[in-house]
Amino acid sequence: MIVLEWLFLTISPCDAAEPWQLGFQDAATPMMQGIIDLHHDIFFFLILILVFVSRILVRALWHFHYQKNPIPQRIVHGTTIEILWTIFPSIILMFIAIPSFALLYSMDEVVVDPAITIKAIGHQWYWTYEYSDYNSSDEESLTFDSYMIPEDDLELGQLRLLEVDNRVVVPAKTHLRIIVTSADVLHSWAVPSLGVKCDAVPGRLNQISILVQREGVYYGQCSEICGTNHAFSIVVEAVPRKDYGSRVSNQLIPQTGEA
C-alpha cells in the first residue's frame, strides 16, 4: 500500500522526469509521438526475437543434454536452414529500418514555414533566449537569461534540478523554429516531452522545428557534458497563441524602454 501510494504520488502533473520512471514522458509534439511509436514498433520485433531465441536455446539444452543424448551429432552443414536464417533476419531488419528511416527523415524535414524563431544560446551554465522577430534595430531584442534555481532557493512544489527563473514562453499549436547555438563549449538543448535534443555548437546554428500540440510546462536539461553544472535546466512553457502575444508584447515594452 505504501509502495502504491508512493508510486502514484511521484506522478507529477507536469511534463518532467519522475522518480523511478521507466517509460517515456508524455508526448507533446508529433515528433515525440513518432519516437514513441517507433519504440513500440521495434519492441514488437524485439520480443518476438527474444521468445524465439530463448525457445531454441532452452530446447537445445534440454534435448541435447549429455545424459539424455550421450552421442554428439556431427552435422556441420545444412543449406535449407542457412538460407532461412539469412533471409528471415534481413526481413526483420527491413521491417525495423523502414519506419526508422521514415521517422528520421520526417523529423528534420521542414514542411512549413515557422511562425516564430527563438534562439537558444548555451552558456556555462545557463541558456540565453532571444526573440528577435519583433526587433526594430540590431541592438534591442527580447533577450533573457534562464538560470536554474539552486537547491536552497527552491519553493515548495518546484522541481529540483529542473526549475529555472525565466521560462521560454512559446505559443502552442504553432510551428516554431528553435535555433540552437553556444557561446562557449558544447551544450545540448533537450526536452524529452517535445522529442527534441539538439547540440549547441559554438559558431554554428542548428535548427529544430517543433510544433507543441498542447499547452503545458516542459522540462529538460543540458545533454552534452559541459562542465561542473552540466544538466542545468531548460523549461519550455507553451501557452495559447493569444496569451503568447500579450506575454511577448508585455516583455517587449520594458525592453524597448531600456534600450
Added chain:
Amino acid sequence: MAEPQPEKTLTLSQQYALEKEDKVGVDTKPVEVKEVENTVNATSEEVVAERDEEPPAASPKESTEVPAPAAEESSDSAPSAVVGGESSEASADAAETSNETAAEENTENAENSSEQEAVEEEAPEVKLETAPADFRFPTTNQTRHCFTRYIEYHRCVAAKGEDAPECDKFQKYYRSLCPGEWVERWNEQRENGTFPGPL
C-alpha cells in the same frame, strides 16, 4: 509567378487538413506568412538574382500552399493581427491570405513600421512572423542561412540606398536568424573593413 490558382487548391489543402485534424488546422497559419513573403520576394527580384527562383520552386513542392497567388482580384483590407485569430477555419484564412498578399505588395514597409509602433504602444498586437524556410538551406545547419541573409541585406542597401523599403525584409530575416552577438561582431567588422564576407 501569379498564375491564378483559385479555390480548387484550397479545398485540396482542406482535405489534407481533415486527415490530420489537430495539426494541419494550424498549418494554414504559417502558410499565410510564407506566401506573403514570396510575393514580396518577387518584388525585389532584381536585387538578388537567385531569390526569384523561390516562388516556382516552393509552390509545386508544397501543394498546400498554393492559394495565395489568387490575390489579384482582391484589394485593400489591411492585414489583421495574427495572434488573436482562430487558426482552424481554413476558408477564413484563405480570404485573409489573398487580401493580405495583395495589400502586402504595396504596403509592406508601411505596414512594417506601423506594426512596430503597434508593438510598442498597445500590448496584445504581436504578429507572428519570422524568416521563412529557405530551400537553399534545407538542413539542420542554418549557419549560412543567417550569414546569407545578413549579406543580402547589406548588398541590398548598397544597391538601393540606406532606407530602401525592399531591404527591410532581409533585415527582419537576419535579425530573426542570427544571434545578436554575431550581428554586433559583424557590424563592428564592417565598420573596420575586416568583414570576411562578400559585400
